[in-house]
Amino acid sequence: xxxxxxxxxxSAYYGNHRAIDDISMTVEPRSVTAFIGPSGCGxxxxxxxxxxxxxxxxxxxxxxxxxxxxxxxxxxxxxxVAVRRTVGMVFQRPNPFPTMxxxxxxxxxxxxxxxxxxxxxxxxxxxxxxxxxxxxxxxxRLNKPGSGLSGGQQQRLCIARAIAVExxxxxxxxxxxxxxxxxxxxxxxxxxxxxxxxxxxxxTHNMQQAARVSDRTAFFNLAAVGQPGKLVExxxxxxxxxxxxxxxxxxxISGRFG
Amino acid sequence: MSHVIQDxxxxxxxxxxxxxxxHARMPRWAPAAIAVGSVAAGIGIGLAAGxxxxxxxxxxxxxxxxxxxxxITTAVENSRQAKDRVATSLVWVCFVLAVVPLASLSWVTxxxxxxxxxxxxxSHSMNGVLDAETGGGVYHALLGTIEQVAIxxxxxxxxxxxxxxxxxxxxxxxxxxxxxxxxxxxxxxPSIVAGLFILATWNLMLGFGPSGFAGSMxxxxxxxxxxxxxxxxxxxxxxxxxxxxxxxxxxxxxxxxLKVVLPTAIGGITTGVMLAIARITGETAPVLLLVFGTxxxxxxxxxxxxxxxxxxxxxxxxxxxxxxxxxxxxxxLVLIAFVMILNLVARGIARWKAPKTGR
Numbered sequence: 001x002x003x004x005x006x007x008x009x010x011s012a013y014y015g016n017h018r019a020i021d022d023i024s025m026t027v028e029p030r031s032v033t034a035f036i037g038p039s040g041c042g043x044x045x046x047x048x049x050x051x052x053x054x055x056x057x058x059x060x061x062x063x064x065x066x067x068x069x070x071x072x073x074x075x076x077x078x079x080x081v082a083v084r085r086t087v088g089m090v091f092q093r094p095n096p097f098p099t100m101x102x103x104x105x106x107x108x109x110x111x112x113x114x115x116x117x118x119x120x121x122x123x124x125x126x127x128x129x130x131x132x133x134x135x136x137x138x139x140x141r142l143n144k145p146g147s148g149l150s151g152g153q154q155q156r157l158c159i160a161r162a163i164a165v166e167x168x169x170x171x172x173x174x175x176x177x178x179x180x181x182x183x184x185x186x187x188x189x190x191x192x193x194x195x196x197x198x199x200x201x202x203x204t205h206n207m208q209q210a211a212r213v214s215d216r217t218a219f220f221n222l223a224a225v226g227q228p229g230k231l232v233e234x235x236x237x238x239x240x241x242x243x244x245x246x247x248x249x250x251x252x253i254s255g256r257f258g
Numbered sequence: 259m260s261h262v263i264q265d266x267x268x269x270x271x272x273x274x275x276x277x278x279x280x281h282a283r284m285p286r287w288a289p290a291a292i293a294v295g296s297v298a299a300g301i302g303i304g305l306a307a308g309x310x311x312x313x314x315x316x317x318x319x320x321x322x323x324x325x326x327x328x329x330i331t332t333a334v335e336n337s338r339q340a341k342d343r344v345a346t347s348l349v350w351v352c353f354v355l356a357v358v359p360l361a362s363l364s365w366v367t368x369x370x371x372x373x374x375x376x377x378x379x380x381s382h383s384m385n386g387v388l389d390a391e392t393g394g395g396v397y398h399a400l401l402g403t404i405e406q407v408a409i410x411x412x413x414x415x416x417x418x419x420x421x422x423x424x425x426x427x428x429x430x431x432x433x434x435x436x437x438x439x440x441x442x443x444x445x446x447x448p449s450i451v452a453g454l455f456i457l458a459t460w461n462l463m464l465g466f467g468p469s470g471f472a473g474s475m476x477x478x479x480x481x482x483x484x485x486x487x488x489x490x491x492x493x494x495x496x497x498x499x500x501x502x503x504x505x506x507x508x509x510x511x512x513x514x515x516l517k518v519v520l521p522t523a524i525g526g527i528t529t530g531v532m533l534a535i536a537r538i539t540g541e542t543a544p545v546l547l548l549v550f551g552t553x554x555x556x557x558x559x560x561x562x563x564x565x566x567x568x569x570x571x572x573x574x575x576x577x578x579x580x581x582x583x584x585x586x587x588x589x590x591l592v593l594i595a596f597v598m599i600l601n602l603v604a605r606g607i608a609r610w611k612a613p614k615t616g617r
Contacts, residue, residue, distance in 0.1 A: 056505055058430065085508030095499040099521040109507035112517050158503070165507055 002029040002199050003069045003086075003168040005050060010064030011228070012042070012049050014057065019045045021228035023064075025218060027169075032191060032200045034210035034237065037220030038252070042229025043203045044092075046220070047171050050201065051087035052080040068168070085113065088167035092174040094154035096146035096161070103142040105157055109165035124164055132160035133190050152183025159190065163198070170194065172202040176209065188213050207253055211241050219249045284334050289347065292330060296322035316358075320351045364594075371591025374584045380592070383565075384553035392581040396589045398555040399570035403596070405559040406470045406549065406566060407539050410477035415531050417478075418485025425486070426493040427515055444483040452479040453544030461548070468550035470559030473566070476544035481534045488530025492523040525608035532604030536597045542568040567593040 005027040012020045020042035027033045035043040048054040049062050052073060066073040073083050096105045106125045110116040116124070125142070129135040134156040138149070146157050155175060162170060172191070176184040191200060191213050204210050210217050218234035233246050244250050300319025309315065327347045331340035379395040387394035421441070425434055456476040460466050496519050504514040520527075545551075550563035551573060567589055574586035 051506065053502065053506055056502065081508055081510050083508075084506055089502075089506035091499060091503060091506075093499060095497070095503045097500060097503070097518055097522070099518075108504070108518075109509070112504065112507065112509040112513050161503075161507065 002197060004029045005169065005199065005201075006065075006067040007050075008065045008067075010046070010049060010062065010066060012045050012054055012062050013060070015059035018228040020049075020220075021230055023231045025231060025234050027199060027201055028216070029199045030195055030197075031215040032195050032202060032213050033234075034214035034217045035201070035203045035220060036205070036207060036210050036217060036252075037229070037232075038222070039205075040225070040229070041220040041222045043220050044173050045229070047173055047201060047203050048089075050169070050171055051089055052083045053089060055080065085165060086167055087169040087171060088162040088165060090155070090159050090162050090170065090172045090175050093178050094151055094158050096149075096154050096157050098145070098147050100146060101143045102138050102146045102149070102157060105146040106160050106164050108161060113165070128160040128164040129157075131163050131194070132156045133186060133193075134160055150183075152179050152186060155179060155183065155187060156190065159187070159194075163194070167198065169199040169201070172200065174203050174205060177205060184209070207241075211237060217241070219244070219246075219252065221248055221252070281336060282334055284331065288330075289327065289343070292326050292347075293323055293350075296320075296326055320354070323347055324351060367587065367591050367594060370584070370587035374588035375591055379585075379588055383555045385555070387553070389577045389582050390579045392584070394585060396567065396570060396585075396592055398552065399565040399567045399589060400592060400596075401555065401557060402470055402549065402559075402564035402566040403539060403568075403593075405557075406474045406477060406545070406564070407535055409471060409474035409559060410481055410538055411531070411535050413474065413478040414481035414534070415485055418482045418534075419489050419527065419531075421482075421486045422489035422493060423515060423520075425490055427511070427519070441483045441486045444479070445487065447479070448543075449476070449480055449541045450543040450547075452476045453547040455479070456544065457547050468548055468563045469561060470549055470556075470564040470566075473545045473549035473564070474559065476548055477538040477541060480541060480544070481538045484534035484537060485531055488533065489523075489527050492526035492530060493519060495526065496522045521611075525610075525612040528611065529604045529608045532600055532607075536600050539597050539600070540568050540593065542572055545569045546572070567596070 007026070008024045010020070010023045011018060023046060035047065037043050045054060050066060050073075052062075054060045054062055062074060064074070068083075068086065072078065073087075097108060100108060103125055104111070106128050107116075107121055110121065110124060126135065129138065134153060137153060138144075138157075146154065149157060155178070159170075159175070176187050179187065188209065191202065194200060195215075202210075202214065214237045216234060217237045217240040219232045219240065220229050221232045222229045232248055233240070233244065235244070239245075240249060241253060244253070250256075297319045299322050300315050300317075303318055304312075304315035324344060324347050328340050328344045331343045374392075378393075380400070381397050382393075382395035383398035384394045385398075421437065425437060428434075429437065453473075453476045456472055456479070460472050460475065461468070466472065500518055500522060501514055504518045505511065509517075545566045546569055549566055549569065551569050552563040552565050556562050556564045570589045571586045571593065574582040574589065577583075
């Protein structure tokens with residue numbers, strides 16, 4: 001459980017366009033790492049390279065190394081499907097499967113991967129929904145469609161779905177950007193609970209959120225529109241928000257940017 | 259010091275005639291009244307001039323309706339409102355123009371078809387029935403149509419759906435462009451050409467005789483591009499987020515397509531396939547060439563000539579006696595009813611399978 005991610009010299013491309021350039025960083029296990037930076041600087045692209053979702057986009061390709069403990073995710077014989085079972089992901093917009101009930105949504109990862117015992121399934125669904133702080137709200141209507149829930153509940157359903165397959169790392173791509181403050185708070189509390197068990201990486205546009213939930217913060221920036229995004233610095237969240245070592249970080253955080 | 263919060267409203271100005279926001283408006287029943295008036299005027303002009311053609315009366319009424327709407331609205335309201343109402347009235351005229359042939363067709367088919375349609379008509383063939391005689395039925399033709407269409411659907415639906423899945427989920431580059439191009443070309447193939455192709459290969463080169471199966475193959479050629487196109491559109495409607503959500507759970511791509519993408523789109527795909535079936539059910543030309551037609555009941559689609567509903571209509575109408583023409587109308591009614599039932603079934607399946615949104 002909860003593995004360390006070690007990225008070195010990673011660049012990602014869309015066709016011939018280089019989206020991020022030569023990024024190296026370490027993500028500690030059992031911690032929350034936040035990515036901040038202006039739109040288009042490659043935060044999401046970088047996040048998607050961490051579970052090989054980047055190459056799902058037509059023309060997407062990656063150079064460099066991503067070590068998950070001692071396994072290179074971009075090694076020769078590595079199966080991207082197996083990588084994604086180990087590194088789960090929660091998306092910006094809640095996306096429960098519309099044809100499935102709440103129960104089936106949570107069980108989807110196990111069922112579709114075909115590696116479960118029927119007796120386990122009920123336990124796993126209950127444990128995951130409790131883990132996502134959703135159990136009390138939906139326990140009486142597990143067979144209702146997941147798309148009938150509110151936006152915040154749907155997002156927690158998606159988190160439950162992601163943790164049901166017991167990944168080692170959980171990637172979250174702006175998980176609260178479509179939610180109201182109360183649902184956001186629920187998800188932030190959840191992130192703090194989940195970091196006991198998982199390595200969590202979260203992309204956010206909300207600086208206060210990064211300050212609240214993360215242990216370490218990485219600031220991304222791009223020199224100009226059309227230029228590849230770069231990692232400016234990564235440090236303890238406290239340092240980044242109080243005394244960053246790069247001027248651009250301070251400008252961005254304090255709003256003196258542009 | 260106490261503050262009383264007051265909404266500082268300006269003293270209300272009584273609405274004057276010159277207010278820029280208000281103007282005279284026509285009552286709600288005005289368009290209906292104009293429509294009734296122009297229809298009456300159209301009939302009046304037609305009668306006065308002694309014109310026979312009811313079509314002419316309708317044209318004049320439609321023209322009067324649009325013109326009167328414009329003139330009256332300009333006079334009562336203003337020119338912007340007049341343009342708005344003219345657009346609305348044009349839409350109504352076009353709607354009526356589209357509905358009139360449809361209603362007339364349904365009315366004629368139903369009223370003429372019901373004369374001969376009874377359980378006897380549905381359960382007997384034309385065996386031993388002379389052309390001028392009344393009696394006889396469509397059982398052999400209905401059976402043939404159902405068998406031929408079913409076989410064609412069994413051939414074309416899986417191939418078409420798999421092609422669409424390839425195009426949407428896997429296709430990149432040259433091959434998918436070529437497939438798309440040839441599907442487009444196939445959509446435009448006239449049904450007689452599909453029939454001739456099967457006639458040339460299956461019957462003339464390979465030496466098989468006429469059979470329902472030969473007709474099914476030609477129908478399958480006609481059905482395939484329709485299935486590909488509609489399935490493709492439905493698969494494109496499935497949000498990419500669902501595919502990514504499934505892939506991010508570590509589900510392989512083929513399973514994502516099978517368990518997430520297809521179930522989400524299945525309602526629309528079913529409707530598309532049913533519409534394609536409805537389209538080929540009425541095809542006459544390939545059936546005429548390949549199935550040949552017979553008066554007898556032939557339940558075996560793989561051996562010997564069969565009948566089919568559109569072919570039956572064509573044959574009976576060609577005979578031309580009163581009894582035969584009545585049978586042709588009866589068979590046309592059966593054909594339309596068959597297609598309509600298929601469409602209703604498709605709607606039912608689509609509604610039943612559609613992603614649920616309720617709480």
